[in-house]
Amino acid sequence: MERPPDLEGLRALALVAETGSLNAAAARLGVTQQAVSLRLRALETRLGVPLLVRSPRGSTLTSAGQLVSAWAGPLLAAAEEFTESVGSLREGRERTLRIAASLTIAEHLLPEWIARWRGAGAGPAVQLLAANSDNVIDTVRRGDAALGFIETPSVPADLKSLTIGRDELVVVAPPTHPWSRRKAVTVEELATTALVLREPGSGTRAAFEAALADAGAPLAAPPNAELSTTLGLRSTIAAGAAPGVLSSLAVQEDLRTRRLRRVRIRDLEIIRPLTAIWPAPRPAPAADDLLRSITTPTRRP
Amino acid sequence: MERPPDLEGLRALALVAETGSLNAAAARLGVTQQAVSLRLRALETRLGVPLLVRSPRGSTLTSAGQLVSAWAGPLLAAAEEFTESVGSLREGRERTLRIAASLTIAEHLLPEWIARWRGAGAGPAVQLLAANSDNVIDTVRRGDAALGFIETPSVPADLKSLTIGRDELVVVAPPTHPWSRRKAVTVEELATTALVLREPGSGTRAAFEAALADAGAPLAAPPNAELSTTLGLRSTIAAGAAPGVLSSLAVQEDLRTRRLRRVRIRDLEIIRPLTAIWPAPRPAPAADDLLRSITTPTRRP
């Protein structure tokens, strides 16, 4: 990525396609017509291809322009989604629904849940706080968050809870690793292989070790590496070091793009519940509303 | 999208997460450490949340930083993909494989094909030219492109051709439209309803009218609207005007996000072959290689 794509320019291009004139596009963007003209000209010279046919009666896209505009669609959508997700991090507003969540849930599930919920009615603003499960529990207990999401089965008795889904820990290997061509590995193999794991003390590590012990083969081999972030874990595994263990939520993208392959374990599934928690006796109205929205099955195909 | 996300800043954040220090990240980006420091500071003030914990022995991400970094992943990937796609538009290089393609194919299929092909070996650079089917044929015939992709069944006799896939024309309706809840509509209903269509003379329009006529119900109602770009078509349909007809390739995204719903036609499928064409007697080596890569079934799940 020499220089990153000019998102504003691409948005301007899309607006020109839609409105048929630089002027109208500029008005929508809240800038002058000249600014849009310059931006698009810059875009053209950068891509080395004319994108517009300009006339005294408006502008239309060349075929290259239509191509670029179409290709930019997913990019602009991703940008939109990103800003929306990130908006829930900003602090300091009144009348906000404060949510605390484990990192995995906050990364992969909450943005969509929040977007879907807020998409319907206006609803209150949402502030999101990410932490580990213990901190989430404390935050909710202190009342600093009206709602919490954790992925450990143990829920304190003084909090109400509701299971809203399940998370599976999976073994993944780089495509170059022999395991990526195996139909399944045994629990014993897993316990005696140097793996890439989360650090001791993390919920993921604890769940993995407990599952192995339950299956009669406690973890015996020292880890190949110990990382504290899913990002680092994924990179290390993908770099070809060794197979690793992490949440299925964190590797969906890698599996889709074939950067990593899933390795099944014979006769074993490691599943943790995803749990929503709130202070007794019952959730705040907004929190209750969000929960209802999450548990309503409006899922995608 | 008030101000677009700072892609360079997000990339810097990802690099800091990976390397553990502003300095190393700066080196990777080819700028000074101070530049990265400023950028990330700006990012933090814009998001209103601290992203890094800085220490004299390196920097690590806060949980909010990990969140932002994770959310930025798809965005950065989309940017990467966009620049890669757009790279094939630039002109004027020697030793390039010149390809001409219909707009639909160039928009939705070629970038992935080219990326997959070039991903393997270095291969020659690719220059892409988008036009309508007639122009594609002319361009290939004149030798201005070594390879062409069209979506009409009629292939001139002086060109060699190979069918590489199929494209279906589908009827879509906005979710508010009654048809979106119908299991199927009849050909007669379709022929007598004011639809949003491509302009007369386009391949899509011709194929649609021919299919209706073949089914015994030639198009009778005047269109609700006629647009010359798929983008305009999709917007018009989504705005709630009326159902419309276009290539299934162009609406995959809209169907996935539920912006549009597909409406089946009773006892009718409108299918056109996707055809690669090249000048006789046989394709240029590079073109042949690309074709082989396309037709090799390495498809995704």
Place this chain on the structure above:
DNA sequence: ACCCGGTTCCAAGCAATCCTTGGAACCGGA
């Protein structure tokens, strides 16, 4: 104890970019 390599921040200045204002040409319909 000391220095040295590593990390970070602050301040000043330069350079490039971006946007606005102001002016002009072009086309088509009233």
Place this chain on the structure above:
DNA sequence: TCCGGTTCCAAGGATTGCTTGGAACCGGGT
């Protein structure tokens, strides 16, 4: 012919972004 619509060109100012130079902090090895 005029007028509303479109576009481009040119100059000025404000902002942004990066670099250079200087300083503080930490930890490990000499």
